[in-house]
Amino acid sequence: MKLVALVLAGTALVSTLGVSAQTLPNGIPAKFAPVTATFDYDRREVDVKMRDGVALHMILIVPKGAHDAPILFERTPYNADNATSKQDSAHAVMLVGPAFAEMLRAGYILAVEDVRGKYGSKGEYVNERPLIGPLNGSKVDHSTDAFDTIDWLTKHVPESNGRVGIVGTSYDGMMAAMALVHPHPALKAAAPMNPVINTWMGDDDFHGGxxxxxxxxxxxxxxxxxxxxxxxxxxxxxxxxxxxxxxxxxxxxxxxxxxxxxxxxxxxxxxxxxxYWQAQALETILPREKATVPTLWIGSLWDQEDMYGAAAAYEATAKNDPDHLEHLAIGPWSHGGWAGTGDSLGPIRFQSDTGTWFRQHVLIPFLDSHLKTGAAPADIAPVTVFQTGSDVWQRLPTWPSACAQGCAQASRKLYLQAGGALSFTAPTTDGADEYVSDPAKPIPYRLRPIRPTYATGSTWRQWLVDDQRPFSDRTDVLTYETEPLTTPLALAGAPIADLVAATTGTDGDFVVKLIDVYPDEYFEKPDLGGYQLPIAMDILRGRYRESFSTPKPITSGAPLGYRFALPNVNHVFLPGHRIMVQIQSSWFPLYDRNPQTFVPNIFDAKPGDYRKATIRVFHAPAQASAIELPVVATGAAQ
The missing domain is CATH 1.10.3020.10 (alpha-amino acid ester hydrolase ( Helical cap domain))
Known part of the structure; x- marks a missing residue:
């Protein structure tokens, strides 16, 4: 009864005040129009139709007041929307990462597009979609999609000068490289950064088989x-x-x-x-037609993902480059490190902000010279590479067979010796060292516990500079070391592992590490005393010792040659440092275990296939194992 009385009283009060009950309005406007007068950019979302009718999603960031501006274009499978909306801000530089913020400040319009089948783009996604050819019978690929998008940009961005440069890192670097196949006439510059060029030969998926x-x-x-x-x-x-x-x-x-x-x-x-892999190898596809687009290939000395691509593409295309369009830059970075500060990697410091220096003195001047209206030619060397050890940038005429003063590169063999020694003198007595490789106890490639690649606490980005001391005294690792150097020794190029070895198995892996050993006591940074810094490390699967396309069993017990290139280096071993070489037969779980028994497909190896093997590495006059070092003169000009 009291509740009824209260309701009646409320009704009477409304009537007395002359207020009628009504429906409340929707709190969300039908269409909200934000006021963006303070924004210094215009962000546009567009869908661009390709020649087959499929629409690809693209984000444009156009600085307000832009006129006669060049366009910097990136194609990505990693979400164009996220790449261009890092923060909510009235300032364009806050929408993107620091490196692209520098591009905006330099006067560029940014265009970022989702590749087919990813995020906002329609169509079907094919990871690393092959170019039109034996593996792609359609009429579209990443080259045609880049062409069609660039064509749209030249016709629908009135603030631009009609010149487009394409950039991108990793997968996006591959997109930049593919755009160079039958390029659009408006594509005036390209900068593939840490690009995937050949995923079997040394980029993401296979190394040495x-x-x-x-x-x-x-x-x-x-x-x-x-x-x-x-x-x-x-x-x-x-x-x-x-x-x-x-x-x-x-x-x-x-x-x-x-x-x-x-x-x-x-x-x-x-x-x-x-x-299948040969048909996708961009380092063989790109040189088939004359280059028309100035290109800056960008690599990293410690790239944990795509170590192979940049240098391989440059070396392949520069062989026939009468117009001098091909350039190479290599910094002391991990994968994508060009976009950061680059002052250190793990515990190793480089005494300068190498990333910012590179962008301000090489990348942006290179792009400006080809993309900005009336720009003067940039003073960019054919090859710009950071020399670790001395920690200086070098301007070189080519890579890797020359140095700044034009001196010829010389290969010097550093021979394995008895007693774990290394020497430039060939061995004079017969000898060999051996170890047992047990697939049940493979050698980890970094200190355990090993976290998943993208997990919190993962050291994936820096593992290529990890101290190798935890592995140098293992019984299943052979370690060889020089005496402390009395003069500097400079390398520029790819060291070659040239081993003579025998195994009791019918297959097996060989991992070779070239290491700079710091002095036992290191005044400049005491905690690096005795540090074993990897300079170049890689692996060869023994079944491919004669041919990567035709695997063969290893003849058990027979001394055989195992010759393979390590990644490119540009490094000075300083006086007081030692040179070390480590040899082992597993690198787990980065690489799958070799069962050490020849099977048709190691992916499907059965438990019984995994067997211990004894490996002998020879150091004898007729069976001299060595590392061929690409030695150059020290003191190259900056």
Whole structure:
């Protein structure tokens, strides 16, 4: 009764005040129009139709007041919207990363486009879609999509001068490289940064025929959804345990259902460097037509993902470059490090902000000279490379067979010797060292616990400069070392591992590390005393010792040659430092374990295939194992 009385009283009060009950208005306006008068840019979202009718999504950031401005263009599978909306701000430089903020300040219009089938773009996604040819019978590829988009940009961005430069890192670097195949006439410059050029020969998926299992994380996140995929789950904190318990690479794939992903199936079905991989090798495709676009290939000395691509593409295209359009820059960075400060990597410091220096003195002047109306030619050397050890930038005429004063490169053999010694003198007595390689206890490639590639606490970006002391005294690692150097020794190019070895198995891997050993006591930075800094490290799968396309069993017990190139270096071993070489037969779980028994496809190796093997590495007059060093004169001009 009291409740009824209160309701009646309320009704009477409304009537007395002459107020009638009414429906409340929608709190959200039908269309909200923000006032952006203070914004210093115009952000435009557009869908650009390709020649087959598929619409690709693109974001444009046009600085207000832009006129006769060049366009910097990037194509990506990593979400164009996120790349251009880092923060909510009235200032364009806050929307993008620091490197692209510098481009905006330099007067560029930015255009970022989702590739086919990813995020806002329509169509079907094919990871690393091959160019039109034997593997792609359609009429579209990343080259045609770049062409069609550039054509649209020249006609629909009135603030521009009609000149376009294409840039991108990693996968996006591959997109920049593919745009150079039958390029649009308005494409006036390209800067592929840490590009994927040949994923079997030394970029993401294989090195020396050994398979990189770290890629499974990437393919799970990238190829399971149109947008951003999830992280690949684990059942152990340490990846060493996770992959060892899975057995083979295929065992891990099946435990996660990764065989539903096409690229994972392709990796399994093409373990050798067969026609499938050869048809995609950009370092052989690009030189087939005369270059017309000035290109700056950008690489990193410690690139943990795409070590091969930039230098390989430059070396291939520069062989026939009468117009001198090809340029190369290499910095002391990890993957994509050109975009950061670059003053250090892990515990190693370079005494300067190498990233900012590179952008301000090389990258932006290069782009300006080709993209800005009336710009003067830039004073850019054919090759700009940072020399570690001396920590200086060098201007070189070519790479890798010359130095700044035009001196010829000389290969010097550093021979393995008895008692763990290294010397430029060939051995004079017969000898060999041996170790037992046990697939049940593979050598980790970095200190355990090893976190997944993209996990919190992962040291993935810096592991290539990790101290190698934890491995140098293992019984399954051979270690050789020079006496302390009395004069500096400079290298510029790719060292060559040239081993003579025998194994009791019928297959096996050989990992070779070239290391700079710091003095035992190091005044400049005491905690680096005795540090074993890797300069170049890589792997060869023994079945490919004669041919990457035709694997063969190893003749058990026979001394055979194993010759392969290590990654490019530009380094000075300083007086007081030592040169070290380490040799081993596993690098886990970065690379899948070699069962050391020849099987048709190592992806599918069975538990019984994994067997211990004794490896002998020879240092004898007729069987001299060595590292061929690309020695150059010291003191090259900056």
């Amino acid at each position: 050994a398979f990189r299992m770290a890629g499974y994380d990437y393919y799970f996140s990238q190829d399971t959804k149109r947008g951003s995929g999830d992280n690949l789950w684990r059942d152990a904190y340490d990846d060493y345990d996770t992959f060892l318990r899975a057995g083979s690479a295929s065992g891990f794939v099946k435990s996660r259902g990764l065989d539903q992903i096409q690229v994972v199936k392709d990796l399994h079905d093409h373990p050798d460097y067969d026609a």
